[in-house]
Amino acid sequence: MAETLNILSEEKEGILYLTVNRESKLNALNFATLEEIRNIFNEVVDNKEIKGVIITGSGEKAFIAGADISEIAELNELNARKFAENGQEVFGLIENCHKPVIAVVNGFALGGGCELAMACHMRVAVANAKFGQPEVNLGIIPGYGGTQRLTYLIGRGKANELMMTGDMIGAEEAKKLGLVNHVLATKDESMAKAEEILKKIMTKAPLAIGMIVDCVNSVYIPEENGYQTEANSFARCVKSGDYKEGTSAFLEKRKPIFKGE
Numbered sequence: 001m002a003e004t005l006n007i008l009s010e011e012k013e014g015i016l017y018l019t020v021n022r023e024s025k026l027n028a029l030n031f032a033t034l035e036e037i038r039n040i041f042n043e044v045v046d047n048k049e050i051k052g053v054i055i056t057g058s059g060e061k062a063f064i065a066g067a068d069i070s071e072i073a074e075l076n077e078l079n080a081r082k083f084a085e086n087g088q089e090v091f092g093l094i095e096n097c098h099k100p101v102i103a104v105v106n107g108f109a110l111g112g113g114c115e116l117a118m119a120c121h122m123r124v125a126v127a128n129a130k131f132g133q134p135e136v137n138l139g140i141i142p143g144y145g146g147t148q149r150l151t152y153l154i155g156r157g158k159a160n161e162l163m164m165t166g167d168m169i170g171a172e173e174a175k176k177l178g179l180v181n182h183v184l185a186t187k188d189e190s191m192a193k194a195e196e197i198l199k200k201i202m203t204k205a206p207l208a209i210g211m212i213v214d215c216v217n218s219v220y221i222p223e224e225n226g227y228q229t230e231a232n233s234f235a236r237c238v239k240s241g242d243y244k245e246g247t248s249a250f251l252e253k254r255k256p257i258f259k260g261e
Helices: 031-046 077-095 112-119 146-154 156-165 171-177 187-201 206-218 226-238 241-251
Strands: 007-012 015-020 052-057 062-064 101-105 108-110 122-126 130-132 168-170 182-184
Touching (some): 007 031, 062 101, 062 112, 077 112, 101 112, 112 130, 112 146, 130 171, 146 156, 171 182, 182 187, 206 226, 206 241
Parallel strands (some): 052 101, 101 122, 122 182
Antiparallel strands (some): 007 015
């Protein structure tokens, strides 16, 4: 990984651990941190040693408590559009990554932090986690994809309520709404759960995992025929060595050894 100032990274047993490390600022996302995330995920795509990613925040108080307000306060109409488009592009890299990405959410996941967590393929929350899109309190709206992803994940009515009131919800309510996959008592337990999920996924066919990402994301692209994306992706899987290995292993009653080819 390229050297970073605001993100700690460690690769272990095929999992890349990313920790947003601005604890004194409650891990708020500034321009520099977003660029570091962009650069990291551009590397993840081509790094064959990395099979999955876990993103979390440093300390116990916050996953990411939002975007950096000192930077938002300097925006005008022209650069505000670029500000939003840049964040959407970076989070799109996470959402479209062909390797599974799990957010381990500790403490506050507000504004840009909630948006980053929603861009991940799954979310595991510590019991103290708080989710929200409180941008209306600043006279603005979510700009990094929050209006779209929150609506997809929890439905129009509840998404409207949370974004219009700026209210926060706890981890258990987030799980009931479908925003969170699992809730664990501590951060250590949450990290262990994320690792458990990734290690199970890592035993499956990598090409098929990437195709699932494409097909699931196509559900939310109005101009795309998701069924056709599925059929095309299915056909691409059948061309792969992983398909031959998977079917052969099943018939031979052995565990498959997938190579992502």
